Amino acid sequence: MAVRVLWLVGRFLLLLSSCCLGTDVDGSAPPAQLHRRFEYKYSFKGPHLVQSDGTVPFWVHTGNAIPSADQIRITPSLKSQRGSVWTKSMASFEHWEVQVTFRVTGRGRIGADGLAIWYTAVQGLDGNVFGAADSWDGAGVFFDSFDNDGKKNNPAIVVVGNNGRLIYDHQNDGASQALASCQRDFRNKPYPVRAKITYYQKMLTVMINNGFTPNKEDYEFCLKVDNMVLPKQGYFGISAATGGLADDHDVLSFLTFQLTEPGKTVPPPDTEIPKEEKDKYQEEFEHFQQELDKKKEQFQKEHPDKQEQIADDIYETISDRELRQIFEGQNRIHLEIKQLNKQLDMILDEQRKYVSAVTDRISKRGPGTAGEQGQVTESDLDTILKTQKDVLTCVNEIRNSMSDMLKLSGGSHHAGGVYETTQHFNDIKEHLHVVKRDIENLAQRNMANERQKCPDLQSFPSCLSTTHFLVFVAVQTVLFISYVMYRSQQEAAAKKFF
Numbered sequence: 001m002a003v004r005v006l007w008l009v010g011r012f013l014l015l016l017s018s019c020c021l022g023t024d025v026d027g028s029a030p031p032a033q034l035h036r037r038f039e040y041k042y043s044f045k046g047p048h049l050v051q052s053d054g055t056v057p058f059w060v061h062t063g064n065a066i067p068s069a070d071q072i073r074i075t076p077s078l079k080s081q082r083g084s085v086w087t088k089s090m091a092s093f094e095h096w097e098v099q100v101t102f103r104v105t106g107r108g109r110i111g112a113d114g115l116a117i118w119y120t121a122v123q124g125l126d127g128n129v130f131g132a133a134d135s136w137d138g139a140g141v142f143f144d145s146f147d148n149d150g151k152k153n154n155p156a157i158v159v160v161g162n163n164g165r166l167i168y169d170h171q172n173d174g175a176s177q178a179l180a181s182c183q184r185d186f187r188n189k190p191y192p193v194r195a196k197i198t199y200y201q202k203m204l205t206v207m208i209n210n211g212f213t214p215n216k217e218d219y220e221f222c223l224k225v226d227n228m229v230l231p232k233q234g235y236f237g238i239s240a241a242t243g244g245l246a247d248d249h250d251v252l253s254f255l256t257f258q259l260t261e262p263g264k265t266v267p268p269p270d271t272e273i274p275k276e277e278k279d280k281y282q283e284e285f286e287h288f289q290q291e292l293d294k295k296k297e298q299f300q301k302e303h304p305d306k307q308e309q310i311a312d313d314i315y316e317t318i319s320d321r322e323l324r325q326i327f328e329g330q331n332r333i334h335l336e337i338k339q340l341n342k343q344l345d346m347i348l349d350e351q352r353k354y355v356s357a358v359t360d361r362i363s364k365r366g367p368g369t370a371g372e373q374g375q376v377t378e379s380d381l382d383t384i385l386k387t388q389k390d391v392l393t394c395v396n397e398i399r400n401s402m403s404d405m406l407k408l409s410g411g412s413h414h415a416g417g418v419y420e421t422t423q424h425f426n427d428i429k430e431h432l433h434v435v436k437r438d439i440e441n442l443a444q445r446n447m448a449n450e451r452q453k454c455p456d457l458q459s460f461p462s463c464l465s466t467t468h469f470l471v472f473v474a475v476q477t478v479l480f481i482s483y484v485m486y487r488s489q490q491e492a493a494a495k496k497f498f
Contacts, residue, residue, distance in 0.1 A: 046070030084239030
């Protein structure tokens with residue numbers, strides 16, 4: 001029992017010190033994280049994905065690819081189709097990561113041919129390798145949905161590297177050329193499939209979200225290739241193709257991130273935009289602004305009674321925002337202090353149990369009793385008891401201070417009613433403004449029309465005189481008294497039978 005008490009005390013002190021110092025129990029520090037910077041020139045994502053001329057900013061599409069507002073259909077579900085999209089400019093990232101969201105859907109149980117994600121030294125705009133050129137220099141991640149070799153190992157995800165001299169082996173699904181592969185079914189999923197491809201320190205890793213859940217971060221490991229050397233500069237692309245069977249290959253987003261090692265200087269962002277693209281975007285913006293102004297004028301002409309009115313009470317002032325932030329911060333502090341107070345109460349109860357257990361142990365053994373071999377002596381128990389009492393005293397002091405802070409924060413928390421009351425009065429004020437505006441409109445309409453006087457009604461003589469009223473009251477009184485006497489006689493007669 002005493003050994004267990006010693007172990008629990010040591011464990012408690014270790015946990016308490018770890019919580020105070022902000023480190024793990026084993027003393028290890030959290031690993032350093034890579035710096036990730038989003039590269040917009042090598043990415044696309046809906047909505048408003050395409051421009052007015054049907055092109056995708058910073059990307060070029062070829063073949064049967066069809067860009068739309070929220071996705072790019074690389075190939076439709078027709079036989080013998082192929083298409084691709086590629087970045088216009090080369091990327092010079094040493095380390096990078098791409099996150100691709102796509103759907104592969106078809107009516108049949110088996111689809112064809114598949115989809116590929118590329119990083120190559122030259123754009124493979126057209127070809128017979130999933131819609132892109134063969135003999136590429138770089139790497140391709142293939143989502144192969146058709147089983148060409150008949151080994152029943154498809155759909156599969158395969159990574160194939162090439163130095164510009166290799167010819168892809170279609171008949172065997174590149175089995176002899178694959179650097180790594182994993183079997184994953186990515187067709188006809190309830191949610192979009194997500195692929196995360198990371199190239200860091202000559203290691204290519206592929207993570208897959210299989211599309212069974214809406215959780216975007218539900219990735220699982222697929223494959224990894226070590227010692228993979230890629231071109232220092234290259235193009236990102238995605239392509240697809242169909243054969244005798246056909247699927248819709250839709251890409252919803254393609255997000256690219258540049259990775260920087262911990263401790264290294266983050267490269268400056270590329271802020272230079274070509275003059276042609278800049279002039280093109282400026283012209284589109286001016287055209288859009290003119291169309292918007294025309295639509296505003298047309299709407300005002302068609303609806304003159306619905307002029308734009310800006311109410312002062314709709315927007316939050318700086319003082320209201322600061323007051324709201326203060327109350328929200330105090331509310332969070334209040335909740336945290338309450339949680340800490342509960343934890344301290346639990347610790348205090350545990351300490352009391354340990355002190356009572358040690359006290360019972362000492363009282364059972366009695367003074368002057370020698371400890372047996374392998375047991376803790378009385379002096380050790382006294383030391384433990386003293387330490388426990390000291391810890392108990394410290395915890396009590398902490399608990400008292402936390403209670404004081406809780407009271408103070410509670411008082412501040414109740415002040416939040418002022419803000420809620422202010423909001424309530426602002427709502428009432430807004431409704432009064434609306435009522436006032438309606439009344440003014442009605443008054444203006446009434447002033448426009450001539451007021452018509454109501455015709456005077458002729459006076460009619462009264463049908464009931466004072467004499468008639470008194471006679472009516474007297475008759476009603478006599479009838480009421482007669483009814484009461486009759487009821488009393490009936491009740492007296494009924495009681496005789498009992």
